[in-house]
Amino acid sequence: MEILRVENLCKTYGKGEAEVQALKNVSFSLEKGEFAAVIGESGSGKSTLLNCIGALDTPTSGSIFIDGQNLFSMKEEKRTIYRRRNIGFIFQSFQLVSELNVEQNIVFPLLLDYREPDQKRVNEILDLLGLTERRKHLPSQLSGGQQQRVAIGRALITQPKLILADEPTGNLDSKNSQDVMDMLTTASRHYQQTILIITHNKNLTASVDRVFQVSDGVLTDLGGIANETLS
8 A cells, every 4th residue: 555655756946056956856655564764965855855745845846645645736724734644753853842741742743633642552652662661751851762762652643644754863872773763663563654764874774674865866766675785
């Protein structure tokens, strides 16, 4: 079952001599439950790609379909609601609410959408991420790795069609980085959750199903390959 389809996506910034083609005719798709990574150097266009897929930025041309819905054929208000209900985000900087505890941070997206949290699912996510004993802790009482686990839980709670993770290990040491990747892999398998991450760290792609590379705005599908092939 196809969850994400990107067709001939282009993004251009500036005009004339200042024009930059951040994305050049990017096309690919992801199936339900697929865990994929986009690698590339800084400035390669991978963040632009993620922002367009997440409807945080508007492409210059091309189409993005999530579960068959064309994101940019929607009016802005409808697209905002669709994004909130169908796309989960995990950011490098965690972006937790400092006044809320672990459990409150996880259910926060549901409350924003005026939905009642399913306590059974909340407990399951806390257990899956190893956070049950810390459910009442504030973010300031957690390590960086634990905070990123909370961010993963927050992305999972709405049961989104797609989770987008923007350099989710960028602020973590190597051990916590691997722990976070393991958690994302577990979430993908356990919930058949489709996940797309971007990273500049090729060493973290061993557990993903597919690897894409972006260079100068051009996307290449490297397939499901082992780390050593990327080095």
